[in-house]
Amino acid sequence: MSKLKTFGLGGVHPHDRKSRTNGKPIEDAGIPAVAVIPMSQHLGSPADCTVEVGAKVEEGMPIGKSSGFISANIHSPVTGTVKEIGRVFLPNGTSSQAISIEVEESFSPKSSWKADKNWEELSKEELIDLVADMGIVGLGGATFPLNVKLKVPTGSTVEYLIINGVECEPYLTADHRGMLELTDKIFKGIEILYKIMEPEKVFIGIENNKPDAIKVMSQKASAMSFPTEVVPLKLRYPQGDEKQLIQAVTGREIPSGALPLAIGCIVSNVGTVYSLYEAVVLGKPLIERILTVSGGAIKEPKNLRVRIGTPISELIEKCGGFSEVPEKVVVGGPMMGFAIFDLDTPVTKGTSGILALTLKEVNSSVRTSCLNCGKCIQACPMGLNPTTLFKYIDHQDYDGAKDIGLLDCKECGSCGYTCPAHIPLIHGMKLGKLILRKNQQKQNKVKA
Amino acid sequence: MIILYSFLSVTLLGLIFGVGLSMASKALAVRKDEKVEAVESKLPGINCGACGYAGCSGYAEAIAKEEEEDLTLCSPGGPDVALELAEIMGVEVEISNQRMVAQVFCRGNDERSKTEFVYQGVTDCNAAYLYFGGNKSCKYGCLGLDSCIKVCPVDAIIHDEDGCVWVDKELCISCGKCIDICPTGVMKLIPHEADYIVACNSKDKGAVTRKYCSVGCIGCKMCEKASPEGGYKVDNFLATIDYSMDGEREAASVKCPPKCILSLKGVTVKDEKN
Ligand code: SF4
Ligand code: SF4
Ligand code: SF4
Ligand code: SF4
Numbered sequence: 001m002s003k004l005k006t007f008g009l010g011g012v013h014p015h016d017r018k019s020r021t022n023g024k025p026i027e028d029a030g031i032p033a034v035a036v037i038p039m040s041q042h043l044g045s046p047a048d049c050t051v052e053v054g055a056k057v058e059e060g061m062p063i064g065k066s067s068g069f070i071s072a073n074i075h076s077p078v079t080g081t082v083k084e085i086g087r088v089f090l091p092n093g094t095s096s097q098a099i100s101i102e103v104e105e106s107f108s109p110k111s112s113w114k115a116d117k118n119w120e121e122l123s124k125e126e127l128i129d130l131v132a133d134m135g136i137v138g139l140g141g142a143t144f145p146l147n148v149k150l151k152v153p154t155g156s157t158v159e160y161l162i163i164n165g166v167e168c169e170p171y172l173t174a175d176h177r178g179m180l181e182l183t184d185k186i187f188k189g190i191e192i193l194y195k196i197m198e199p200e201k202v203f204i205g206i207e208n209n210k211p212d213a214i215k216v217m218s219q220k221a222s223a224m225s226f227p228t229e230v231v232p233l234k235l236r237y238p239q240g241d242e243k244q245l246i247q248a249v250t251g252r253e254i255p256s257g258a259l260p261l262a263i264g265c266i267v268s269n270v271g272t273v274y275s276l277y278e279a280v281v282l283g284k285p286l287i288e289r290i291l292t293v294s295g296g297a298i299k300e301p302k303n304l305r306v307r308i309g310t311p312i313s314e315l316i317e318k319c320g321g322f323s324e325v326p327e328k329v330v331v332g333g334p335m336m337g338f339a340i341f342d343l344d345t346p347v348t349k350g351t352s353g354i355l356a357l358t359l360k361e362v363n364s365s366v367r368t369s370c371l372n373c374g375k376c377i378q379a380c381p382m383g384l385n386p387t388t389l390f391k392y393i394d395h396q397d398y399d400g401a402k403d404i405g406l407l408d409c410k411e412c413g414s415c416g417y418t419c420p421a422h423i424p425l426i427h428g429m430k431l432g433k434l435i436l437r438k439n440q441q442k443q444n445k446v447k448a
Numbered sequence: 449m450i451i452l453y454s455f456l457s458v459t460l461l462g463l464i465f466g467v468g469l470s471m472a473s474k475a476l477a478v479r480k481d482e483k484v485e486a487v488e489s490k491l492p493g494i495n496c497g498a499c500g501y502a503g504c505s506g507y508a509e510a511i512a513k514e515e516e517e518d519l520t521l522c523s524p525g526g527p528d529v530a531l532e533l534a535e536i537m538g539v540e541v542e543i544s545n546q547r548m549v550a551q552v553f554c555r556g557n558d559e560r561s562k563t564e565f566v567y568q569g570v571t572d573c574n575a576a577y578l579y580f581g582g583n584k585s586c587k588y589g590c591l592g593l594d595s596c597i598k599v600c601p602v603d604a605i606i607h608d609e610d611g612c613v614w615v616d617k618e619l620c621i622s623c624g625k626c627i628d629i630c631p632t633g634v635m636k637l638i639p640h641e642a643d644y645i646v647a648c649n650s651k652d653k654g655a656v657t658r659k660y661c662s663v664g665c666i667g668c669k670m671c672e673k674a675s676p677e678g679g680y681k682v683d684n685f686l687a688t689i690d691y692s693m694d695g696e697r698e699a700a701s702v703k704c705p706p707k708c709i710l711s712l713k714g715v716t717v718k719d720e721k722n
Contacts, residue, residue, distance in 0.1 A: 089580050089581075093578055093579035093580050094578075095580075095581065338579070339565075341564050341565035341580065342564075364568070394570075396598060396599070424568070424569050424570050427569040427570045427575055427578075428570050428575070430575070430578060431570055431572055431574055431575040431578070434574055434575075434578060435574060442628075446500065
């Protein structure tokens with residue numbers, strides 16, 4: 001057998017802990033009593049709220065309008081009445097305007113959706129506009145508005161379209177289940193992407209801890225009318241990141257600060273491709289997503305299809321509740337996710353998982369000073385020196401940190417994962433970037 | 449003999465180079481504008497950046513070249529420096545002789561103010577603020593993780609005996625760096641002579657504030673009634689003082705139910721409450 005592909009520098013091998021859910025079919029999570037819909041669920045500027053308190057809204061109706069070049073529309077996932085427009089904290093710790101909708105008692109989700117037009121008759125531009133209308137964003141984590149990504153500037157060409165089925169974060173299995181259960185629909189989505197971007201070739205990257213998905217996807221790929229290849233990858237974190245995935249699949253490297261398009265590649269996550277299918281073929285906006293509820297403190301871990309805006313507490317209940325008091329509840333994967341303190345935090349478009357972790361899983365320990373062991377340097381897939389970066393930031397030399405590559409850090413968490421001194425390295429990187437952003441804003445103001 | 453020769457030749461070489469260098473430095477000297485130098489010599493030289501320029505020399509150059517007309521931007525220098533600059537430049541300046549100092553509008557320490565979760569991140573207020581606005585239930589108060597203390601160029605900020613972050617008004621040079629870095633906006637400027645301060649920044653409704661903090665302003669308007677001439681005004685459930693009013697403010701301080709109006713008379717780094 002030939003050697004499995006993977007990326008070059010750094011990376012770590014966390015225990016994948018996926019066995020509790022990777023055999024479980026996707027279930028419906030049901031409808032919440034109140035859905036809380038934040039206006040900021042994507043990268044870029046928050047959507048403008050288009051409804052008022054007391055208004056009646058219907059499933060799939062637009063309630064937030066994209067407010068800029070990088071922004072996205074938001075639709076009501078339920079039928080009901082707007083009870084309140086206030087502010088909530090999002091799982092990632094920032095706050096956002098949010099619409100609370102009291103769900104009508106008689107509401108049951110539409111069972112069949114039908115698009116206004118047959119997608120095969122639409123032009124590229126019309127397809128991209130449709131994607132924008134439906135509020136589709138990247139579901140792999142970055143929540144970048146898909147329509148913006150699809151607008152390839154004149155002069156650039158897409159050689160490779162890479163579909164991301166890596167799901168390298170431990171515990172998460174939603175994409176894995178999607179590839180097994182929704183295979184045809186995902187390939188329909190790939191066809192749509194192919195029509196919009198006309199790449200020379202489509203690659204689908206899947207790590208080799210999902211042999212069943214590799215098999216199913218390969219069978220389907222060989223039957224496509226355009227060149228499509230499933231690339232099995234060696235298990236390694238953070239292979240699901242754009243940069244690492246492109247390198248693993250094509251051997252090409254994105255220059256610092258550039259987009260994948262600079263080297264002729266575009267990456268899209270399987271979950272996103274599935275939503276694209278629903279939007280374009282069925283005319284269904286992004287009001288639902290598939291996510292994994294797992295962790296040692298969850299009684300019956302599951303993969304769930306969830307309405308956006310459902311409080312996390314209801315999903316935990318759906319999974320039998322806690323089997324013991326969790327040490328931390330994390331939204332997203334354990335490497336890049338965020339610990340939350342309020343279980344009524346709503347699910348957003350970017351929520352890929354909910355993990356209730358036990359003390360043992362959290363493996364928390366006392367922070368000591370840096371041992372100069374160099375493990376973080378070895379782990380960093382971007383070739384940075386995390387401990388030196390942290391020291392600069394700790395001494396408020398943010399420009400110094402920038403000079404040695406702070407802005408290249410993707411907050412993947414590999415450094416913090418390996419650090420035996422338990423230094424909050426990634427948090428430091430986030431702080432450094434925040435202050436650099438603030439200083440930049442201040443400078444812009446002085447100049448203006 | 450060899451030692452003597454080498455000694456002499458090295459000395460000679462040294463002499464020749466020395467003379468050469470000193471002549472070169474005269475001939476090639478970069479003449480610094482006399483006016484810039486004169487202006488710079490009057491500035492305090494602590495490079496705090498309060499003027500908005502990169503250090504004192506930047507401000508000096510802008511003034512000397514008449515690119516900057518405002519001569520009162522140096523807050524550490526105060527009115528004295530502004531007057532001296534005006535003399536050099538041969539212009540008039542209007543001086544407001546109110547000295548301002550920064551202060552922390554919050555007395556909510558660990559015992560008085562509730563927290564929502566255990567924070568284990570980087571010891572820095574901006575880092576803590578990234579997640580849910582910090583671990584305090586109050587999203588307006590002081591997080592106590594020392595960001596301001598670290599940036600203050602004159603070490604005017606400390607943790608006082610209550611564990612609260614507090615500015616020593618005698619040391620503060622009003623550069624505004626702390627106000628800039630503070631993520632919650634709890635630091636504000638007050639006159640150096642201010643006699644009272646409403647030491648709270650919470651704009652939550654009284655009932656909400658009362659639940660999470662024992663020394664938070666509940667917006668009850670008692671202060672407005674008790675000291676009507678004292679400049680007290682409640683807006684957004686938070687009392688503030690208009691320092692241009694000079695009526696008495698003590699009665700309000702005594703009546704305030706959560707006791708968040710502190711006397712600053714003669715106090716530098718002390719909390720008068722017990
Ligand atoms: S979080 Fe940043 S510094 Fe740390 S390993 Fe990832 S890219 Fe490197
Ligand atoms: S209520 Fe006022 S005093 Fe209490 S923590 Fe908040 S800002 Fe500070
Ligand atoms: S920067 Fe603000 S929040 Fe932090 S310690 Fe200073 S006053 Fe408190
Ligand atoms: S307390 Fe604030 S305004 Fe005063 S000198 Fe220090 S940093 Fe500057």
